[in-house]
Amino acid sequence: MATQSAPLIFGFAVNENNEVQKLEWADLAGGLSRWKDGRVWLHLNRLVPESKVWVQNVFKADPIIVDALFREDTRPRSFQHEAGWLINLRGVNFNDAPQKETMIALRMWVTDSVVISTRAYKIKAAEDLAQTFLDGAPPVSNGHLVAHLANRLVARIEPAIDALSDSVDELDERLAGENAQISKSELAETRRKAISLRRYMLPQKEALNVLFLENGPVFDDASRREIRETNDALIRLTEDLESVRDRAQIVQDQVTELRAENMNQRLFILAIISAIFLPLGFVTGLFGVNVGGMPGVDSNWAFGALCGGLVGLSVGLILLFRRTGWM
Structure with missing residues (x-):
């Protein structure tokens, strides 16, 4: 050749x-x-x-x-x-x-x-x-x-x-x-x-x-x-x-x-996280206002009570989402 x-x-x-x-x-x-x-x-x-x-x-x-x-x-x-x-x-x-x-x-x-x-x-x-x-x-x-x-x-x-x-x-x-x-x-x-x-x-x-x-x-x-x-x-x-x-x-x-299913799964997880932290953010924001009359300002146990309440609220939301089939 x-x-x-x-x-x-x-x-x-x-x-x-x-x-x-x-x-x-x-x-x-x-x-x-x-x-x-x-x-x-x-x-x-x-x-x-x-x-x-x-x-x-x-x-x-x-x-x-x-x-x-x-x-x-x-x-x-x-x-x-x-x-x-x-x-x-x-x-x-x-x-x-x-x-x-x-x-x-x-x-x-x-x-x-x-x-x-x-x-x-x-x-x-x-x-x-x-x-x-x-x-x-x-x-x-x-x-x-x-x-x-x-x-x-x-x-x-x-x-x-x-x-x-x-x-x-x-x-x-x-x-x-x-x-x-x-x-x-x-x-x-x-x-x-x-x-x-x-x-x-x-x-x-x-x-x-x-x-x-x-x-x-x-x-x-x-x-x-x-x-x-x-x-x-x-x-x-x-x-x-x-x-x-x-x-x-x-x-x-x-x-x-x-890929669409994976994306939807990630968006759903983000939505659940947002649903849990939205009320927590509302409560912490409410207690963060710097005006007179806020309860527990002069109490030593108020901060611990607030943290415990936030944890309880988070657990309650998680149990609610599980009961309704969202998680």
């Missing part, structure tokens, strides 16, 4: 006997005419300027194709253009480096003889498929190549959804325990990933749906059937993701209710 800074990540040519030749960037200087009787798959780094220059000036692609392959942002889609297909799909981001995207884009221009794919970040599904070329067992046509690639992209979504489901289960179990503590960031991160996956899975389902319904070039009946099976798996995963999202919402509601 090429380095991240190289325009060609990997490339393969397949002749009529299904024999594979690994291509280097220098092999592409004169275009693809040397392999006109076979098939070629080029996987390019979209972030390297030389990739776009080669597609424009050497491959001489239509501007629509160039724009689709190198646009900064795109959603999953597929549409027929002249004798080929422009296909944008998304795969789960398993890279160690922190990219913001939960799913990263794979763009393709596909004809019977050429597949040009571009990406910004490493996509394991493409590397899995490249290994089959290196092993000497490439797909029998470019239609099957796309079908196999779509299958691997969708297959790698399932572990991500399973991880989200496990995360929601863990949060739910923690919430059911005593002294449950769930931070906002934990639940927010789980919901963010679920929303991000759903954002791309729904249009990806439509993109695959177009491929197996249209009777255009490149895809034969066998490759369309494979894409249909992949699309059915994607529909099931979308339903699983909906379930995860709904369960995360239920956990969110439970967390909100728990």
